[in-house]
Structure formats: structure tokens, C-alpha cells
Amino acid sequence: MSNTNKKAPARTMDLVERSLARRYGAEKRFRFYGVISVVIGVLALALLFWEIFSAGLGGFRQTHIQLTLKFDPDVLEIADARDARQVQNGNFEGVVRAALAERFPAVLDRGGRRDLNGILSIGAAFDLRDKLVDEPELLGQTRTYWLLADDDVDTYYKSLREGNAFTARTSEARQVWIQELIDGGELRTQFNTRLFTSGDSSEPEMAGILGAVVGSLLTLLVTFILSFPIGVAAAVYLEEYAPRNRFTDFIEVNISNLAAVPSIIFGLLGLAIFIGLFGMPRSIPLVGGLVLTLMTLPTIIISSRNAIKAVPPSIREAALGIGASKMQMILHHVLPLAMPGMLTGAIIGMAQALGETAPLLMIGMVAFIMDVPNGISDPATVLPVQIFLWSDSPERAFVERTSAAIMVLLAFLVCMNTLAVWLRKRLERRW
Amino acid sequence: MQQTLEQKPPVSPKVSAPPMAPTFSIPEPAQMPVSADYKTVGVPLVENAKFAMRDVNVFYGEKQAVFNVNLDIGENEVIAMIGPSGCGKSTFLRCLNRMNDTIDICRVTGSIQLDGEEIYASKMDVVPLRARVGMVFQKPNPFPKSIYENVAYGPKIHGLASRRVDLDEIVETSLRRAGLWEEVKDRLDAPGTGLSGGQQQRLCIARTIAVSPEVILMDEPCSALDPIATAKIEELIAELSQNYTIAIVTHSMQQAARVSHRTAYFHLGKLIEVNDTQKVFTTPDHALTEAYITGRFG
Numbered sequence: 077m078s079n080t081n082k083k084a085p086a087r088t089m090d091l092v093e094r095s096l097a098r099r100y101g102a103e104k105r106f107r108f109y110g111v112i113s114v115v116i117g118v119l120a121l122a123l124l125f126w127e128i129f130s131a132g133l134g135g136f137r138q139t140h141i142q143l144t145l146k147f148d149p150d151v152l153e154i155a156d157a158r159d160a161r162q163v164q165n166g167n168f169e170g171v172v173r174a175a176l177a178e179r180f181p182a183v184l185d186r187g188g189r190r191d192l193n194g195i196l197s198i199g200a201a202f203d204l205r206d207k208l209v210d211e212p213e214l215l216g217q218t219r220t221y222w223l224l225a226d227d228d229v230d231t232y233y234k235s236l237r238e239g240n241a242f243t244a245r246t247s248e249a250r251q252v253w254i255q256e257l258i259d260g261g262e263l264r265t266q267f268n269t270r271l272f273t274s275g276d277s278s279e280p281e282m283a284g285i286l287g288a289v290v291g292s293l294l295t296l297l298v299t300f301i302l303s304f305p306i307g308v309a310a311a312v313y314l315e316e317y318a319p320r321n322r323f324t325d326f327i328e329v330n331i332s333n334l335a336a337v338p339s340i341i342f343g344l345l346g347l348a349i350f351i352g353l354f355g356m357p358r359s360i361p362l363v364g365g366l367v368l369t370l371m372t373l374p375t376i377i378i379s380s381r382n383a384i385k386a387v388p389p390s391i392r393e394a395a396l397g398i399g400a401s402k403m404q405m406i407l408h409h410v411l412p413l414a415m416p417g418m419l420t421g422a423i424i425g426m427a428q429a430l431g432e433t434a435p436l437l438m439i440g441m442v443a444f445i446m447d448v449p450n451g452i453s454d455p456a457t458v459l460p461v462q463i464f465l466w467s468d469s470p471e472r473a474f475v476e477r478t479s480a481a482i483m484v485l486l487a488f489l490v491c492m493n494t495l496a497v498w499l500r501k502r503l504e505r506r507w
Numbered sequence: 508m509q510q511t512l513e514q515k516p517p518v519s520p521k522v523s524a525p526p527m528a529p530t531f532s533i534p535e536p537a538q539m540p541v542s543a544d545y546k547t548v549g550v551p552l553v554e555n556a557k558f559a560m561r562d563v564n565v566f567y568g569e570k571q572a573v574f575n576v577n578l579d580i581g582e583n584e585v586i587a588m589i590g591p592s593g594c595g596k597s598t599f600l601r602c603l604n605r606m607n608d609t610i611d612i613c614r615v616t617g618s619i620q621l622d623g624e625e626i627y628a629s630k631m632d633v634v635p636l637r638a639r640v641g642m643v644f645q646k647p648n649p650f651p652k653s654i655y656e657n658v659a660y661g662p663k664i665h666g667l668a669s670r671r672v673d674l675d676e677i678v679e680t681s682l683r684r685a686g687l688w689e690e691v692k693d694r695l696d697a698p699g700t701g702l703s704g705g706q707q708q709r710l711c712i713a714r715t716i717a718v719s720p721e722v723i724l725m726d727e728p729c730s731a732l733d734p735i736a737t738a739k740i741e742e743l744i745a746e747l748s749q750n751y752t753i754a755i756v757t758h759s760m761q762q763a764a765r766v767s768h769r770t771a772y773f774h775l776g777k778l779i780e781v782n783d784t785q786k787v788f789t790t791p792d793h794a795l796t797e798a799y800i801t802g803r804f805g
Contacts, residue, residue, distance in 0.1 A: 319611070320611065388648075390644065390646055390648035391648060391650065391651075392609070393606065393609070393642075393644055393648065394644070394649070394650060394711070394714075395650075395660075396606065396609065396637065397604070397606065397637060397641065397642040397643075397644070397715070398637065398638070398641060398642075398660070398661040398664075398714060398715060398717075398718055399633075399634050399635065399636075399637035399638035399661065399664070399665060399718060400660075400664055401634050401664075404664055408660070408664075409650060413651065
């Protein structure tokens, strides 16, 4: 071998040099394909974010109208502001109407009045009631407030500012009033706190994602509490104790297959078993969590097994060699070293579960629920289902709220993935 | 180019059992077979046996790795096991504290007695056995914990110290005996994995002696270390031999000659010769031993 090389060094080098240009060319193309792929990926991501942000940022602002109102006991029909029942039944809409009539005294006909009253949300009256509950002394006094505008006004005002006024649902008379309010500085957008503090509503200006966020958190809590210990225990058994035979091979293949089963099937399973067979109520986070546990388990088992496999055998031998029992070896050495990997897998599984819609539709978490759930057995919906519901609503104002909710969901996902990375960095030990 | 590639000799056949390294030197030991009814020459048996092995066979599935080994290890003796790669010496060593149990397909027959107790008996508990027969591995394998925790782990799980001061004392004496105390006493909380290779191996020895074993098995403890670290470990072995019985597997014949009282030569899973170390390296009884120590195959 060495002889032939020595005899014809020049010839070999010629051959090598002749092929060099071709090889470098191939390498350049190879790198170029990679760059193109990365650029396509980044562009797709940028497009997605631009689309969502441009549509959704408006959802974080809400139009408000400034009005001076008098908490007139006669209009309200409230004699004692400390009497909860009286306040509950108070005619706050009458106060709002009176204030509007005072602001626009020229509007006298019935139709015009009704149109005028419609520029404020029905939520404005509820807000006034809350204020009176907080401050009973307000009864009989006159105050100036920024009140919640109707979603049509909101949509019109925002589109007007962008120079492309959407007038389909705003009468000409209203446009005049709104212009008058704008000129007087009595109409402006404020941060949309309701989006984060209230549950779903059929009125876009009053709709919020709090109910869905709490529902999502409760569902994820159930999912995590069930799937992490079960997944880790299964992984430990399969990796450390189970004998290698046909049966365990069969189990392994099935776990891998389950990870690829479409999630809606898990929803059907949950519907048949948890609701059909066990008679659990529909639409509750407990059932949602159970279904998502089934869905997440394979992911957690597989990632936990890989994390356990990655623990060097020398550490196991070291522990066994000084007389640790198998359980001590696992608990003291294998699991701590595998923990970052297992947690990362679990968090990624949770992120997957957070974004899951289809199986939850099956078990009825798609219902219209206004109240924020108080526990895992209260009817609830989750963020992605809320997004799905809003995207289905006809009101224009729901478009930007849908995008705003998507941004919140994305923020949660980014937070969870960041947590996974941070935990891995934090817990990772070198050996 | 093409031609020279084709002229390459065929790839050497695979060896199946995990701890056995493939053999590739020429001539291979396989070309020097030993008959099945071989008899170990020299003095395999001693009076004050700590370990007594009789007719030990080890199988990996279908493949037999150790054949009919009869050997005693005396109290406070250092016995070195040498032989070409894949000769079964590590496999044999790992039988002595049942570390082979961790390999599913591994099967051991025959009798191995520690102080007259059968260690492969079904009622024998491996946990106390491994506390009595400690092991130091080829690659230093400290736990990814502090130096203190590394040494204290064994005493903790065996409940050897109930109070913190007792534990501190065990840690200190173990590190002193392993010759590591002076180097690490100011940084006991530093990670054990941050030490140098030689220090790590001494830490592993300290960890082993912290549970006060009677026997220490060493599986090529210096093969991953530089000469200076090796010299320190060898010194340490000489010191430890006053209190412990030590069985050491080594690839270095010089090391076997320096540290051991007796040397056992393994060949293809068979124990060929056991004699006083000096005799093995000067006037071996068996032709194969002589061929090996003079480097005629490896």
C-alpha cells in the first residue's frame, strides 16, 4: 500500500487537484441549500408574526367615551346605596341614557335616541353599578367617567384612524356624533384591561380571555400532575427493571405509535370513557386534563427514557459498586442526572397540550362559558378553543381580539419553552 | 487508489460479549489455544483464603468467557491478573462482587466463596456483599457531586455514621488513606468531577474504602491515567495492602510486577498460571506465560 503511494505521488496529486474544484463547488451548493432553507423558515416565521401582530395589537386597545353623569336616585330608583338588592336592580342604563341626552340635546326623535344610546356598551351600565357598590356616597352626585364604547364604535373609530373608515355598521348620524366627540377630546382608546380580567362574552367589547386562561391553567395542572409522575415511573420501569423480551418490545412499539396518533382520537376516547362510561360532566378541566394526559404520556415517556439512557453507565456502576441498591442508584444518581431531560420533555409535552384544540372540542370544552372557572370541576374552556370560538364570531371587533388572544397564547408558549431551556441549563450537571 | 482499497484485508470478526475487547494483534492469542482439560500450573490455592473460587465458568449467552477457574485470594494479598485483551480477566474480577449481575445475559456457574460464604447463593444479598467487596473501575467515575458527597455517599446509604461529626471523620480518614486529603481539604465542596484524572481515581478509591470493605477489586485502575498519577495509585495500592485484600486487573506487566504479591495469567478465559509475582516475571512455569510476558503476542 505505502509502496504504490510512494511510486506515483505526482499522479495522485493531479487527480486530487482535478477534482478539487468540483468538490468545492458541491460544498458551496450544499451550504447554499442550507442557507435558503433557513431563510425560508425565518421568512415564514416573520410573516406569521407580522400578520398576527398587525391584526392583534388593536385588540389590546379599547375605545372609551367620556360622559358626565348624575347618580340620580330618582332615575336609578335607589333610595339606599348600601342596600345590595336595590343597587342590583338599579336603572343604571337610565342614567347613561340621560347623560347622553344631555350631551346631545339636539337628538329628539325615538329612533335617533335609540341609535345614540347604542354608541355605549351595555357594559357601561354595569361599570357604573360597580362604582356605586364601591362608593355608596356617589348617590346623588355628578361625576365624569370614561365609559366603554360599543364594539361598532370601537371598530369604526380604529378604522377611521387608519384612514379606511368601516361604515357598514355605523349610521351617518352616529358618524357625526363620534366626530363631535373626537373633536371634543371625549373619545379615545385606552388599554383594554377587560381582555385580561373578564370571561367570554357575546359582546366583543366586554369579552376577555381570563376564563380561558384559567381554564387552560387548570387543565394543564391536571395534565402535569398526572402525566409527569406516571410518565417518569413508566420510563424508569421500562429502562431499569423491565426484562428485554417480546412483550416489552411490543409495549415500546406501541408507546412510539401512540405518540403519533392524531389528537382528536384521544378526544373521542375521552368522550367515550370519561364522559360516556364514568359519567363525568362535560366541559370541565378535569376531563380535559385526563384526555391531554393520555395524549402527552407517550411524549413524556419517550423523552424520559432517552434522558435515563443518557446517564453514563459508569455512574450506575459506581453506585452499585459501593453497595447502593438498585432503587438507591436510581433515586440518588440516575434520576437527578436525568431530571433536566425529563423536565424538558415534560414542558414540551405541556406546551403541546396547551396548544391542543381538537380533543377538547370532543369533550365539550367548546361551550360558551362566561364565568371564570373556580376549580377543575367547573365548566371551562381553554385558550386555543377560545381563539377558535372568536375566530368563528361574525363581529368585526372579534377579529383583532382573536389575534390578541393568539398573541397571549404564543406568549405562554414562549414562556414555557424558555422555562424548559432555563431548567435544563440550571439543572444540568457535567460529568 | 481503488486497487489498494480492494487489497485491504477483511475486517476482523466481531466479538460479541460487551466487556471483551476485539483482538487484533498478530499473532492473536486465539491462534494459541489451550486444551479444554487444561490444569492451572503454579500455586493457585493458598492457606488463608479470603476468596475461594472453584470451577468458575462464566457465560455471555451462548459464549463462554471463563473456563473452570480454580483460584484462591489470600487475606491481605495483592493479586494481579494479567493476560491479553479479551482473556476474561475483567469478567472474572466482576464475578467477585457480582457486578456481572447487571448484564442480563451473563451467567456464572461454580463456587465463589468469601470467607466460606457462597456469594452466588440465592440468599446472598448483593448490597452488603458489595459493601464488603468494593470496586474501582477503569475510568475514574466520581459522582457529579461535591468531593465530600462522593466519599460520604457510601457511609450514608449503609448507615455507618449517624452524626455529622462521624461522617466528617470517615470522609477525612478515607481521603487521607487515599492520599488525597492534603490536596482537597480546602475544597471539599468543590465538584469531584473538577479534579484531575489521577485525583478523581484516588477519590474513587477513597469512596470505596469509606465503607470499610474487606476486599478491593481494581479493574485496570490506571489505564486512563498519566505515568505520574499511575505512580501515585501504585504507591497507594502498596499502602492499602496492609489493611485490605486487593485483586487488580492490569494491562501493564510492570505494574503487576511492582504492586502484586502473586500474579495470575489468563489466556482465552483459562487461568494458565498463578505464581509469586517474581517467579512469573523471571521464570514462569508455562510456555504461554513466558510468551506473553516477553511480548511475543498480545
